[in-house]
C-alpha cells in the first residue's frame with residue numbers, strides 16, 4: 133500500500149468516524165489537508181511543481197529559527213520551508229541587509245514542508261519560492277517562542293488613506309526593499325500600494341529596481357519576496373514578466389481609486405484551497421506526498437554563513453513525466469474572489 137493510499141484511507145476513516153460526510157468528501161480529501169499534515173519535506177531532489185498558487189515542491193530545506201542576522205516568527209506554523217535557492221537567498225539577504233544597517237530580518241512564512249495549499253492564510257507560497265519578510269527591524273535580543281507567536285508586526289500603511297505612516301517609514305525600509313530587489317533570482321516583491329507609492333515618490337537615482345516592486349492588497353507589515361522557477365524544475369510554471377517601466381503610473385493610480393477596495397460581491401464563494409483536491413495539482417505532487425522524509429529536521433536546516441545542509445537521503449529523480457500537468461484545471465477556472473484581479477500581478 134503506498135503512502136498516498138494510506139493517507140487516503142486514513143482521511144476516509146477519519147471522515148467516516150466524524151459521520152455525516154458525503155461520499156464525495158470521502159472519495160478525495162482536500163489537498164490542503166494532505167499537505168498541511170506534512171511535518172518534514174520530501175527528501176528528493178529540489179524541484180517545484182506547478183504554479184505559486186497551485187503546486188508543491190520536493191527537496192525542501194528549512195531556514196533555522198535563529199541565524200546570525202535573522203529570527204523566524206510564528207514557529208508553530210511550520211512554514212520555514214523552501215527550495216534551497218530561496219532559503220540560501222534569504223540567508224544572503226540577511227547578511228547584506230545587516231551590512232546595509234538593518235538590524236536583522238524577522239522572517240514570516242515561507243512554505244509548508246512539501247508546499248501545497250495551506251489550511252489558513254496565503255493563496256500562494258505553494259512551491260517553495262515565496263517568502264514573507266517583516267518590515268519591522270529585528271530586536272537586539274532573542275525573542276521567546278511565545279513572543280514569536282504573539283508579537284505584532286508594525287503596520288506601515290494607514291488603512292483609510294492607503295498611504296504609509298510617515299512617522300514609521302524610514303530610508304532604511306526603502307533600502308531593505310531595494311536590496312531584496314537587487315538579486316537576479318527575485319522576480320517580484322509584493323508590497324502594499326501605499327509602500328509602492330512612497331518608493332515612487334522618494335527614490336532617486338537608479339529607479340529600475342522599482343519595476344519588481346508590485347502593489348497588492350495586504351502586505352502592509354511585510355514584503356513578499358518571490359523568486360523565479362529554478363533550474364531543474366521542469367514542472368515549474370513561471371510567471372509572466374513584469375511590465376516594463378517603474379510601475380509608478382496609472383496602474384498604481386488605480387489603487388488610489390475606490391474600485392480595488394469595494395466589498396467582495398460574492399463573499400460566500402469558496403476559496404481555492406477549500407475546493408482544491410490533490411488531483412487538481414500537478415500529478416507529481418502525489419509522488420511528493422509519498423516521498424521519504426529526511427532523518428530529521430536538523431539534517432535539512434540552513435543555519436547561516438552560506439552553509440548548505442546535507443540531504444539526509446540520496447536525492448532521487450522523482451517520477452515526473454510529460455503528462456505531469458495532464459488533466460489539470462486551467463488557472464482561470466480556479467475559484468478566486470471575483471473582485472480581485474490576478475493575485476500575481
Ligand SMILES: [Zn+2]
Pocket residue numbers: 254257262263264355356357
Ligand atoms: Zn506572502
